[in-house]
Amino acid sequence: MPEPTGPPERGVREAELPMVDARQVHKSYGRLEVLKGIDLTVGRGAVLCLIGPSGSGKSTFLRCINHLEKIDGGELFVDGDLVGYRQSGNRLHELKDREVCSKRAEIGMVFQRFNLFPHMSALDNVLAGPVWVKKAPGGPSKERARELLARVGLADKVDNYPNQLSGGQQQRVAIARALAMEPKLMLFDEPTSALDPELVGDVLDVMRDLAGTGMTMIVVTHEMGFAREVGDTVVFMDAGVVVEQGDPRRVLTEPEHERTRSFLAKVL
Amino acid sequence: MIAGPGAGPPGGRRDGGEDAGSLKIVPVRHPGRWVASAVILVLLAMLVDTLVFSHLTRGGVREGRFQWGVVGSYLFDPSVLRGIVVTLELTVIAMGVGIVLGVLLAVMRLSASRLLSGTAWLYIWFFRGTPVLVQIIFWYEGISYLYPHLSFGVPFGPSFVTVSANSLDTAFVAGVLGLSFNEGAYMAEIVRAGIISVDEGQTEAAQSIGMSRAATLRRIVLPQAMRVIIPPTGNETISMLKTTSLVYAIALTDLFTATQNISNRNYEVVPLLMVASLWYLFFTSLMTVGQYYIERYYARGSTRSLPATPFQRLRQGLFRIRPQTPSPLTDPPLARPHA
Numbered sequence: 230m231p232e233p234t235g236p237p238e239r240g241v242r243e244a245e246l247p248m249v250d251a252r253q254v255h256k257s258y259g260r261l262e263v264l265k266g267i268d269l270t271v272g273r274g275a276v277l278c279l280i281g282p283s284g285s286g287k288s289t290f291l292r293c294i295n296h297l298e299k300i301d302g303g304e305l306f307v308d309g310d311l312v313g314y315r316q317s318g319n320r321l322h323e324l325k326d327r328e329v330c331s332k333r334a335e336i337g338m339v340f341q342r343f344n345l346f347p348h349m350s351a352l353d354n355v356l357a358g359p360v361w362v363k364k365a366p367g368g369p370s371k372e373r374a375r376e377l378l379a380r381v382g383l384a385d386k387v388d389n390y391p392n393q394l395s396g397g398q399q400q401r402v403a404i405a406r407a408l409a410m411e412p413k414l415m416l417f418d419e420p421t422s423a424l425d426p427e428l429v430g431d432v433l434d435v436m437r438d439l440a441g442t443g444m445t446m447i448v449v450t451h452e453m454g455f456a457r458e459v460g461d462t463v464v465f466m467d468a469g470v471v472v473e474q475g476d477p478r479r480v481l482t483e484p485e486h487e488r489t490r491s492f493l494a495k496v497l
Numbered sequence: 498m499i500a501g502p503g504a505g506p507p508g509g510r511r512d513g514g515e516d517a518g519s520l521k522i523v524p525v526r527h528p529g530r531w532v533a534s535a536v537i538l539v540l541l542a543m544l545v546d547t548l549v550f551s552h553l554t555r556g557g558v559r560e561g562r563f564q565w566g567v568v569g570s571y572l573f574d575p576s577v578l579r580g581i582v583v584t585l586e587l588t589v590i591a592m593g594v595g596i597v598l599g600v601l602l603a604v605m606r607l608s609a610s611r612l613l614s615g616t617a618w619l620y621i622w623f624f625r626g627t628p629v630l631v632q633i634i635f636w637y638e639g640i641s642y643l644y645p646h647l648s649f650g651v652p653f654g655p656s657f658v659t660v661s662a663n664s665l666d667t668a669f670v671a672g673v674l675g676l677s678f679n680e681g682a683y684m685a686e687i688v689r690a691g692i693i694s695v696d697e698g699q700t701e702a703a704q705s706i707g708m709s710r711a712a713t714l715r716r717i718v719l720p721q722a723m724r725v726i727i728p729p730t731g732n733e734t735i736s737m738l739k740t741t742s743l744v745y746a747i748a749l750t751d752l753f754t755a756t757q758n759i760s761n762r763n764y765e766v767v768p769l770l771m772v773a774s775l776w777y778l779f780f781t782s783l784m785t786v787g788q789y790y791i792e793r794y795y796a797r798g799s800t801r802s803l804p805a806t807p808f809q810r811l812r813q814g815l816f817r818i819r820p821q822t823p824s825p826l827t828d829p830p831l832a833r834p835h836a
């Protein structure tokens with residue numbers, strides 16, 4: 230696993246910067262304000278679990294982090310850089326499409342509905358990033374893609390197409406696909422919500438291993454057991470604001486806010 | 498038919514002691530089907546008779562009704578073969594240009610820029626709204642009338658190359674322009690339908706690994722859109738092959754014009770129309786087969802196991818013909834669900 234360290238020329242002080250730093254992040258779709266000032270930070274190597282009711286803006290926040298959505302207000306830093314802008318002097322330049330792409334390439338994302346490329350085998354799905362985006366040579370990339378698939382327990386499914394795989398297997402290919410880009414940050418949007426209960430464990434195991442290697446992760450999830458065991462922080466969001474955050478054991482067992490309490494009563 | 502749980506052997510209840518395997522199966526009869534088959538057989542016999550055997554006297558000479566001899570003698574006539582080449586060239590070029598234009602216009606229509614999507618809309622509106630025949634003749638007459646000198650260079654500035662319209666094969670160019678500009682409008686709608694049929698999650702996933710918009714379109718969206726694009730494109734190609742015959746109006750010697758030129762000389766009108774028809778049929782049949790295999794190729798990943806090819810099905814079919822009525826002896830699991 231690549232150690233999630235910044236580029237070598239960065240000083241020690243910068244290495245202490247949080248991986249993600251959101252300050253009063255706002256996002257609206259038309260007149261619907263979905264994020265109403267989100268403040269949170271994710272340290273390097275930390276695992277943050279994001280919980281909250283449906284429609285509270287969890288997916289939207291994740292999508293803002295890798296610039297699939299543009300924020301309307303506030304500041305959002307990833308690895309010390311403002312998302313979507315490049316600073317030179319005292320000016321902010323909006324990033325060109327190409328620059329946005331290379332920023333996204335450093336952030337892995339795993340979706341609720343897997344979104345594997347159905348016309349490509351598992352191996353080619355994992356190879357897509359290294360070969361098409363990084364223009365890495367085919368031979369070594371293939372070796373590494375096989376290793377990644379083996380790491381998520383799918384050494385024997387290399388040549389299968391997505392529709393020949395179970396949901397849990399597809400999601401593990403999707404994780405391998407994201408890891409193939411050697412990201413410094415991984416975003417998981419309800420990675421186990423579309424899975425049959427008996428398949429959830431395999432995917433969570435892979436994520437637990439990944440957290441163990443020091444990967445910085447933001448995980449939107451309803452798996453409270455996972456949040457308690459793996460999460461360094463749990464953040465409870467409701468209606469576009471962060472209601473409560475802190476150590477998982479405290480937030481999940483003795484929440485301070487009534488809204489957190491009633492949400493947990495429903496999901497536990 | 499009899500596979501449901503608890504379904505008895507055909508013919509009713511299981512009476513005590515009697516083994517279902519020893520009962521005789523009486524298949525359902527379809528009297529309507531028999532009548533229809535008889536009618537169709539009679540009609541087919543009449544068709545064969547009129548096509549092959551029937552004779553008649555024209556101008557004092559008794560000859561076959563359809564004069565297959567004459568058809569045969571012109572089927573491979575050199576001018577007909579040259580016409581076929583022109584027809585195929587027109588089809589391939591017009592479809593090629595049409596497909597490229599179609600992809601371009603479809604992407605433009607889906608673009609966030611109002612100017613781009615508006616331009617594409619206008620193009621489609623114009624070329625779908627005027628008859629191809631008019632467009633072909635328009636280009637034929639229009640090229641030398643409107644643009645006697647075609648020049649390539651800086652817009653509104655100096656030009657580097659100038660071609661006199663007279664030096665071009667005007668008829669062929671007009672044919673290609675008319676057919677392909679029109680085709681572009683139709684292909685644009687087909688490609689657009691294909692693109693929007695691909696799940697948005699695919700674009701997101703591609704972008705999340707850092708793929709550019711162009712790469713996402715080319716590597717992820719279009720290959721999946723192909724499943725929706727190919728069948729109507731096959732129809733368009735077949736339709737194009739036949740539509741090329743409209744160049745008859747500008748005296749370009751394609752297959753149809755070649756046969757017409759011959760019959761204008763020898764007055765064998767019907768046999769030469771049949772020569773043209775036979776050739777069109779031959780090529781459209783070839784295309785149908787080609788389309789089938791292309792569709793199969795792009796079905797990868799969308800069906801778990803590919804359906805059998807017609808040849809494979811034919812082979813299976815030959816072996817399936819005999820045991821049509823399920824025999825209680827050879828199909829025990831069906832006939833005796835409780836056994």
Ligand SMILES: Nc1ncnc2c1ncn2[C@@H]1O[C@H](COP(=O)(O)OP(=O)(O)OP(=O)(O)O)[C@@H](O)[C@H]1O
Pocket residue numbers: 258261263281282283284285286287288289290
């Ligand atoms: N592209 C969009 N256009 C308009 N509204 C949107 C769009 N995407 C999301 N929304 C709205 O934003 C709100 C937050 O959506 P979001 O997907 O972030 O919620 P969520 O917390 O992830 O919910 P869930 O748990 O159901 O996934 C919802 O009310 C949703 O309808």
Ligand SMILES: [Mg+2]
Pocket residue numbers: 287288289418419
């Ligand atoms: Mg969501």
